[in-house]
Amino acid sequence: MDESGGSGQPRSGTDEATERHEGPQASTGPAADAPRPGPESPEDPTGPKPTEPGGSTETPQPAEGTEPATHPSDESPATHHPSDESPATSRPSDESPATSRPSDEPQAHPDPTDDTPSHFGAPSDPETTGAARTLAKSGSGKGRPPRREKGPGGGLLMGRPFGVPVYVAPSWFLVAALITWVFGGQLDRVLPELGALRYLVSLFFAVAFYASVLVHELAHTVAALRFGLPVRRIQLQFFGGVSEIEKESETPGREFVLAFVGPLLSLVLSGVFYLAMQTVEPGTVPGVLLGGLMISNLIVAVFNLLPGLPLDGGRMLRAVVWKITGKPMSGTIAAAWVGRALAVSVLIGLPLLTQSGALGDASEDIGGMDTVMDALLAAILAAIIWTGAGNSLRMARLREHLPELRARALTRRAVPVETSTPLSEALRRANDAGARALVVVDADGQPLSLVREAAIVGVPEHRRPWVAVSGLAQDLTDGMRVSAELAGEDLLDALRANPATEYLVVEESGEIYGVLSAADVERAFVKAMARPS
DSSP states (O other), X not given: OOOOOOOOOOOTTOOOOSSOOOSOOOSSOTTSSOOOOOOSSOOOTTOOOOOOTTXXXXXXXXXXXXXXXXXXXXXXXXXXXXXXXXXXXXXXXXXXXXXXXXXXXXXXOOOTTOOOBOTTSSBOOHHHHSSOOOOOBOTTOOSOOOOOOOOOOOSEEEEOGGGOOEEEOHHHHHHXXXXXXXXXXXXXXXXXXXXXXXXXXXXXXXXXXXXXXXXHHHHHHHHHHHTTOOEEEEEEETTEEXXXXXXOOSSHHHHHHHHHHXXXXXXXXXXXXXXXXXXXXXXXXXXHHHHHHHHHHHHHHHHHTSXXXXXXXXXXXXXXXXHHHSOHHHHHHHHHHXXXXXXXXHHHHHHHHHHHTTTSSOGGGXXXXXXXXXXXXXXXXXXXXXXXXXXXXXXXXXHHHGGGOBHHHHOBOEEEEETTOXXXXXXXXXXXXXOOEEEEEOTTSOEEEEEOHHHHHTSOGGGGGGOBGGGGEEEOOGGGEEETTOBHHHHHHHHHHSOOSEEEEEOTTSBEEEEEEHHHHHHHHHHHHHSOO
């Protein structure tokens, strides 16, 4: 439910408003307690998932390990010590004027379960958080969300096919060296006359193999773009590649197609290499290379068709369960648990298959080092699958709760102050109005900057009457203006694109609604993720 702001305008040349705010006030003034400043930006809940060979994924995952925020009701009022505050920060008397005028219409309030703390350490009051906001003019900002920017690169930029950047991660060079060494040893048995040149041929094979993985990922990318799903980037890395698709498919049918096209292209490439192998002499360098590429693409296709997340087969299984039950979350849960079972099977079964000779080598030819390498490979693959399955569950829960993150509900009420206003006076006005943020404006009410929470707390109380708010403020940029209508992924994207500790929230009409703290968004995000699905 949206909340509307007040209708008052600050008068030119003064920060006093004409009426008093009648709503309840915070128990302490801004800067009364120790700060709890937020990080520079909320943690990105959408970094890429661990990948599988040739696998695809959507933009991931929320950070784990963060403790949920404490509800204000759990805090003892005694911890704020209002009696210890100086007159500059203590609650003013009833004769103090308010700084904003509440709207004439009934106003809604933010979610009462919101437990974000007050701007400078006092607990949040849902009655004052979402009620009458100060409405100075917003200047040039019209409440539009900041322009979305591409996420940071993940290594060496190789190109932009279909407008999507392709990066090679540093970990690729490690796996390329490993493939060169392993395939070089195989070439020494098949083509001993090559000598040291076998490693050059092996390096060419490693590059060609990852070119095949890139084709696999491009298949996912083209399908996603065809369905209108934005793709942030493609990254080639250790054990394969990843296509970062920013949104979820709208239907189970599209989800199935989007997942299936990758393994399908790998199967097609395997068939192409098989046909090409028929045109060359067996036992030659071209024949060995084509045979290796045929087998490797076949392995990539089969492996990705296994029915467990985060593999493509897991996404296909998710689509099937989604179609049957009508619930995407049910499909995710089923495919994720199958993925975890698959991880255990790989951990135990791959070394057993190798020891039995089922994968090609006679069991008597398998040495101790081979056994260790097989166990290590199985452990790495199992860890990737298990972690990816867990990330898929977290991602599903994130998408389920993202709509709960609304800029309007999380915004802190603010009061406008001019550049020369002493900090003590600005805090008095904010405390009187029950506000939790300060916006520096010019004589015409145009916002210039936001007073930083951490900077306020760093000023000793006895110096606050002689410190102007302009010296503690951060100049506003276009990226620090966000629309009050933003919610969910759009809100997180806007904050990620322009990292800051505070943002000016504006209405579509251009009026100031309040100030959004990155710390408040992060707390709400963690709280939403902690709720059961």
